[in-house]
Amino acid sequence: MVKASQRKKPNITIVSDAKTLNELKKWADSKGLSMNALINEVLTKNIFFYRYVSEHEYMIIPSTIYSDMIDILPEKTLVDLVSRTINETIQSIFAHNNISYTMDNMVKFYFERVGLWSGLYNIFKRYSDMSSTNLVFEHKYGIKWSKIIAQSISNLMKDTLNLSSEHKILPRTVILQVDKR
């Protein structure tokens, strides 16, 4: 038995119903995770995202409907809406969790979590070279959405970190090359 003072991670003991735990076990197995890892993932997602979604009464809509809206609305309108939403979300989540505005935190707390969980894109990757940080976003909504994502995140980089960026746009991928200071 490990002493409390030696533990890196505190334990929580819960009493749950067998049906819920069985379902979680099945999903943990299918993802190749331990139950502990899956429950940590679920709790992290709740604390950093779904709590915020619930408190601010956000709406969760099927991607087919969102796809229709992207086709219909003008690109400029969507850039304004997405930029505003990203900015407000980041400000609120960063303030609530006392997170400072750095590129590393932006990646860790927004791009790898909230942005991904919000459905703005499906896959996010980051890699760096000497002069820039490259952010790669993959999504399923076509070239118009690539332009919207590129513009909105460029705006975000400028507004929050005062960093300039250039972007490359493909139908399902955006590569944003953000200058290092």
Place this chain on the structure above:
Amino acid sequence: MRGDPKFSNKTNITISVDGQVGDEIRQYAEKQGLSTNSLVNKVLKDYVMFGKYFQDHIPVVIAPQVFSHLLEEVDEKVWIKAWEIALMQVTPEVFAMHNLEPTLDNLVRHLLGDIGPRVGIFDKFTFHENEAKNYKLMMVHKYGIKWSRVLATSFSNMFVKAFPVKVTTKVSTNTLTMEIHENNSEPYNQLYLATP
């Protein structure tokens, strides 16, 4: 659930939680007036109900002001068509995922009662069922009369396509009421809710 056997259905599980997440969970539970156990259970049950679906389908989470803007800018007919298509895709998948029979009762209780308020398409949902298996549903939301009409038309069409029922709706600014009556003279479209 109240009435369930007390011990045979419950299991103790100890999890090792990342430091910040553990602290946040405890604080959030306290703020909500819940025990840590209750909050963690609620989060895990919600995940079982939605998590896998969200993981597979990646829906989009949007702020209320953005949704209001989209609602205002896009034609009502387009909204209705989009919701009808989405319901036709989502409903059988939800039933299959939770191993539910595609019955009217399950549609009312699970799709509208459990899922509707959680995804924010309305804030409050109540329903009454009488002995003749007729339903009276009420949905309250904050998006105005256009949204009431979109919900009324798309849900009515879903019920009528899926079951031998007649539906009457009444809409006002932030409320939609819907009465569903059995209508056995109509054919039952079993394909509508068939497992995908």
